Amino acid sequence: MTTASPTAAAALPQPLVRRLLAHAVAGGAGTVAIHAPATGQFLVDLPQSSPADLDRAFAVARQAQRDWAEVPVRERVSILRRFHDLVLAEQSAVLDLVQRESGKSRVHAFDEVGDVAVNARYYAARAERLLTPRTPRGVLPLLTRVEVRYRPKGVVAVISPWNYPLALAASDALPALVAGNAVIARPDNQTALWAIDVARRAGLPEGLWQAVLGRGAAIGGEVVARADHVDYTGSTATGRIIARQAGERLIGCSLELGGKNPMLVLADADPRAAARIAVRACFASAGQLCESIERIYVHDAVHDRFVAEFTEATRALTLGSALDYSYEIGSLTFPRQLDTVTAHVGDAVAKGATVLAGGRARPDLGPYFYEPTVLTGVRPGMTAYREETFGPVVSIYRVSSDDEAVEQANDTPYGLNASVCGRDVAHARAVAARVRAGSVNVNEGFLAAWGSVAAPSGGLGDSGTGRRHGPEGLLGYVDTQTIAVQRAVPIAPLPGMSQALWAKTMTAYFGVMKALRQQ
Template sequence: MSEQTPASGHLVDGPSDPEHDPAASYALEPDYVANLTRRVVSTSGQTAPVHSPLNGQPIAHIPQSSTDDVAEAYARARRAQAAWARTPIDDRAAMLLRLHDLVLDRQDEIIDLIVLESGKARKHAFDEPMHVALTARYYGRTAHAHLDTQRKLGVVPGLTRVEVNSVPKGVVGIISPWNYPFTMALCDGLPALLAGNAVVAKPDAQTMLSALLGAQLLEEAGFPEGVWNVVAGVGREIGTPMIERSDYICFTGSTATGRLIATQCAERLIGSSLELGGKNPILVLRDAHIEKAAEGAVRASFSNAGQLCVSTERMFVADQVYDRFVERFVARTEAMSLGASMDWGVDMGTLISQAQLETVQAHVDDAVAKGARVLAGGKARPDLGPFFFEPTILEGVTPDMTCFGQETFGPVVSVYRFHDESDAVARANAGEYGLNASIYTQDGDRGRAIAREIRCGTVNINEAFGATFASIDSPMGGMRESGMGRRQGAEGIHRYTESQAVATQRGLRFAPMFGMSDEAYAKVMTANLRVMKKLGRA
């Protein structure tokens, strides 16, 4: 891109040498940054820098929210939510469909910001506006199916009318991560808005601009002032004030933080949904198509430099195809194009920070020191960017190595042989995580049967993770220490509602009538229960 201005037009030439570092030859327009950051609820006068992992240089300063600012954000949300909940469902759904079009129309601008803030390859950044558009369209089209009042069976046919309403919880707090800064900032909040809630969002400090652009697009789609509020700051400082004021919390991040949030929510008796860590497996069965499995394994392991909750870190390969598969997997990995660039054509970008680089390096160094073999990659690449690490394949990883059971969250995957499928399933289920798994086989029935034995919230057959993640009608989330609750589908919107049963009774009352004794009433009701069973009533 060195001499070409991106399509969004909000990046301008900077002072750096584009031949040495093409990504550093652009900076954000000050007015553009100011327009985004004004959406942060902040009166503290303090700011924090956002650095681009492409070159380590600051690209913006984000106003920081004090605890008083958090209180104000929730006050705004409370004021707006009552009127918003009375807004017709069709009007709310229409705003989501307008958002769908805006996101697709503005995708170049969105992708520019994502790459600049996260360092991921442009093709991986494209996944984010695509996912937000899919989410907005799905909930916009299915709003009535999820939210309309539902008729239920009454206890006395013809005399008891029962309806169930989906009532919004109120104000939802959303704490989103840095690894997918646009879609994770928006996708969980869209069904919350559709259900009639207001939102207070705290995006990760490293990627605030992408989230703020999302807030701007919500405004442009017609969502009223106050239903989406953004606060900025360190989680340990403003996270608790958010939990203290929320009616529900949605969190995506580490298992350790998720435990703390779950505890605090339990103390307040409010609900939460938590998508947490993973140590996700792939099973390559003996009948797998080797080339397709190798291609999928590259995407599964190295999309966004492995900084994806559902990415693969463990690969179990049938002995009959192990050597051929590993040969193709290594070859495809070594052929990847690497770079800290905003252009298309890069297969893998950089890690986001020095801390992430140190974790990845430590896991690889520990494994090698204890006898693991590096089949590809294995080292940092400061020539490409300050936090760059090569896509790495390890063989011979054993339980005493850190990367065997701990989540690396980087471009590192371990490969293992297996001799029978039951052993592979047992090893895939080992440990405490259970987020995503993949199975490669040419026998779809066999793959689906094995999927039922795997303790993961999503299982993809002949695909890395995209098939489940992009199928918005299906739930997505983790088992065991990978979290609780689900995003997407019916579960993804009903987590933000309370079910309210309303029964209208006529004629018969549930008490003795016409001078009947309590004992006689009990006998009559018992007889009625037996009749209802014979008639096949539920």
């Protein structure tokens, strides 16, 4: 592995810190010192929120939301368009911030800018149509007029993780806001505050998008207890807790959770092309990505050539911490991630697995760097076989048929993302349809499905419930209200008509409607 020369991540400028913290309701629970993962250097003392801070934030949000719900959708949309333009125009500032706070490379930080831009553009283009009241057929055509309206949930809690601090904070908040809700964000760092600051400058009224700061263990439950809907991205264990709490309150929740995502390299795949796809799919953001590939099943026919190409490409990756595009892979973000990666690789090797590339920490580069790692010989009984590593580690398995590959890919309680590589696209799509995952990419790792924001994204099984992106990602933030108006005659026997004749008449009507193929 080669390395790029690092650039020190200095403390954040105080004017920027003061501007961003103006959008956080925090300070009642002290401060926490934040350090740059790539260098260990101090960045900022981040104030933490107390229950009293949460009460204040939600009270302001509820008042702001009542007014916001009366604003025409086209005016809300215009703010999304300005937000889109500002994010792209000011991307250099937020890329620096994302890199400093997460340790990821700039190219992977840019993925977050792109994600926010395409989500803002999509919902700006589609929100007005999706939220326009519709008029389905009534029970008695011409006599029954039905209107379905969409009402915002109220105050939506967006609990976003540390690994994609801009994308997962902003891209979930945008559809909630354009649907007429207020948003209380519970992010892990200041990048979400930057997005709120941009939204305010784009014209979003004050109080509609605020942040409360603190670890999930400290305030997560308090946030859920006050919200009208919860959007959470993170671990399956925490997702179960939030689902129970939301269920007890009878509020909705959307949960994108963990994954142990597979890639299937079919017999007709181009080994070199598949290897390039796999490198991006496995090691984006140093593997700290819910959609990241951690298992690769390779057909006998191309196994040896794929492994050679993939191993060589992995070894050639550059590591660094500069605030530029001079390298490909950045740092892990927290000590616990480094500990998990080290433990998984160590356990596998101790039980007979072989390291083909990487396999070691790089403290010479920074406190949490770990080389992109390729393992073979991983078997049941090894931690890395079933548990999500959430780091730059992937295991390769040889298979002899599509059926074997699909069976092993589906042998997991998770079902978030998957990938299938093959020259015959029709065949690869057929194989993809057999894989149990919310998204399956053909000849791509994750960006084809993830970046296609007009289509829903989410998990099956232990990977969660609910969907972001697409119409589903907007309509999940509203309740439907049906208003039905009956005209001329009631839905009841006419004067002088017996109940028996009424039933006979309606039976005949139902038969006619079926014959006419009417709903």
